[in-house]
Amino acid sequence: MSLSTVSVAGLGKLGAVMAAVLADKGFTVVGVDLNPAAVDAINRGLAPVQEPMLSEYVSRNRERLSATGDIEAAVRESGVTFLIVPTPSGPDGTFRLDYILEVIRGIGRALRAKDSYHLVVVSSTVMPGHTENEVLPLLEEISGKKCGVDFGLCYNPEFIALGSVIRDMLNPDMLLIGESDKKAGDLLESIYRRVCDNQPPAARMSFVNAELTKISVNTYVTTKISYANMLAAVCERLPGADVDVVTGAVGLDSRIGRKYLKGALSYGGPCFPRDNVAFAAMARRVGAEAVLAEATHKTNRLHTERLGEFVLNLVDGDATAGILGLSYKPGTGVVEESPGIALARYLRERSVPVAVYDPLALPQAKGELGDSVHYAGSAAEVIDRARVVLVMTAWDEFRSLTPADFARPGARPILIDCWRLYQGKGFDTTCTYLTLGAGNRRAQTGLSASGAAQSAREHAAG
Ligand SMILES: NC(=O)c1ccc[n+]([C@@H]2O[C@H](COP(=O)([O-])OP(=O)(O)OC[C@H]3O[C@@H](n4cnc5c(N)ncnc54)[C@H](O)[C@@H]3O)[C@@H](O)[C@H]2O)c1
Known part of the structure; x- marks a missing residue:
């Protein structure tokens, strides 16, 4: 042979x-x-x-x-x-x-x-x-x-x-x-x-052990991502807490490791989201329970809703929400189960005008979102249209945005920096700068989550 x-x-x-x-x-x-x-x-x-x-x-x-x-x-x-x-x-x-x-x-x-x-x-x-x-x-x-x-x-x-x-x-x-x-x-x-x-x-x-190993790797990794996302949600409500500080240290423990431990957005793509569902279904078929796999899947879905609710609080009236990044991760045009697409859908279902931009995935996004959103030709166009701008995919093109890109006469857009690309870079000079996973706003103001939204709205209007 x-x-x-x-x-x-x-x-x-x-x-x-x-x-x-x-x-x-x-x-x-x-x-x-x-x-x-x-x-x-x-x-x-x-x-x-x-x-x-x-x-x-x-x-x-x-x-x-x-x-x-x-x-x-x-x-x-x-x-x-x-x-x-x-x-x-x-x-x-x-x-x-x-x-x-x-x-x-x-x-x-x-x-x-x-x-x-x-x-x-x-x-x-x-x-x-x-x-x-x-x-x-x-x-x-x-x-x-x-x-x-x-x-x-x-x-x-x-x-x-x-x-x-x-x-x-x-x-x-x-x-x-x-x-x-x-x-x-x-x-x-x-x-x-x-x-x-x-x-x-x-x-x-054997075949069965290899098949189980493959699906176990993915379900374990997604559980780890979801753990970091759970920590992020807690940090947002805990004055002074910062998920990156916590996961940075937690990941130093050699039993845990730092990879896939960034509290940010839901995992997406063609593989991860379906693997916990398949694992749980397989467990049920053989009479076992996979509570952890089911919980990971559920918590991943809830995560997008949590972000959607937060944005809803910021865009009363007919203000536009801007989404930068529609592929499920940088470097690919794949939009399957992407957090950017899921958020756009969530907001459109609640009648919020949405403008979107992605360096690669706009054609694929059109297949998912149809004509329900405005497709911008650049990040600048989204920033120009939107009251709230969310960076949903950590594309290099978005990393190179500067505070000046958000400067707008008479208004301060709200920037939600989901991946913390701009921390410490002076974005709060031109916009209301919010991150996921940090309780620092509430630490300063002593506000509840809805109070933080109210405060951000006031800043934006000012
Ligand atoms: N994409 C990933 O990130 C990834 C990662 C790990 C595992 N996988 C697994 O790998 C497999 C393939 O995934 P993919 O993302 O490459 O799929 P894909 O849909 O991108 O490509 C599959 C290709 O197979 C072709 N095809 C379908 N039926 C065929 C046939 N009878 N004969 C010849 N070609 C045929 C299709 O035309 C298509 O080009 C899946 O089981 C997936 O779960 C994918």
């Missing part, structure tokens, strides 16, 4: 990057996608999705990277096939497997006619039990071949963040490999040893 030719089924946000990274490390890669635009983009040396550095990776590896719509041909040509197709959430919150099973049928048909060993790697996020109970039997049935003999099967999810997918793939914290047998795991690990710039530990185990 030749390990040097690899096929990648699914050329989306994750698969396109994996195909390009493998090609960059010297593998011959055949990408497969049902979407002709993705296939065409790869074959023309263009990135099919937005992701930093992807265009460069695709264009500089044209001679090793091609794409097709034909999964069977791709399997015939390669020794390994990675599956990175969607696994959307079903009505009960668990991940659907139909896209995977569709690809598995194609792989099975190709394997039936193939006489060399093939390694099949499921990289999409699937539910615990799926690989063993659904994927493996179908692959054996369609191919007429035996797993562990004629082909190997691995479950190998990626731990990447959109906006840094290439860097994350090249420098993972670990290689998580659920394997049908040692040969399959060894082969997959050897591919990663060629691809990774670092030397990550390999966590090799």
